[in-house]
Amino acid sequence: MTNGTSLFLVDGDVRRRAAISHCLAGSMIHVEPFEDASELITRWPKNGLLLVHDDGRAIGALLNQMGRLGQWLPVIGFAQEPTTRQVVTAVLEGAIDYIAWPFSGEEISRVVNEAEAKAEVFGSAKLREALARSRVDRLTKREKEVLAGVAGGLSNRMIGEKLSISPRTVEIHRANMLTKMGANHTSEAIRIAIEAALVT
Incomplete structure (x- = not known):
């Protein structure tokens, strides 16, 4: 000690x-x-x-x-x-x-x-997780669902079918999700989702 x-x-x-x-x-x-x-x-x-x-x-x-x-x-x-x-x-x-x-x-x-x-x-892993969680917490329930779909490798069309929304609506949620998370691209959003333990 x-x-x-x-x-x-x-x-x-x-x-x-x-x-x-x-x-x-x-x-x-x-x-x-x-x-x-x-x-x-x-x-x-x-x-x-x-x-x-x-x-x-x-x-x-x-x-x-x-x-x-x-x-x-x-x-x-x-x-x-x-x-x-x-x-x-x-x-x-x-x-x-x-x-x-x-x-x-x-x-x-x-x-x-x-x-x-x-x-x-x-320490550093827990800090990354805490930071990632705070960024994911900014998302709406629907944006989190879209993020989970994106992280699962689904296309906008497939995410739309799964959530019963149009691919265009998925695109809008995806753009909002990236903005709220402060992510420049989808791969960064996926990394944040993994660090936040939203997806494994």
């Missing part, structure tokens, strides 16, 4: 925030508590890790913010008695790890240490 790791804690429960801060007192981890994602977003850190209470919204909001800023920080999700689905959803959204509360100082220190190691390996 690096000396004096900064851990930005996002949790709406004041008692739990205090308990986690106390749990890490005396460790090499400096905890900065925040009530919610919007409070953290106004004072976005340059580095460190985010420990985010998984309320079903906060993790996604912070990862979207990273895409807009073009700066990725490792996210560790946590919840009391999390379900498998909760953990999987958080990881698919972009969390690098997950821990169940209550946890001990030793447990969270180990997870933070592992998250830092993973961040070194996955």
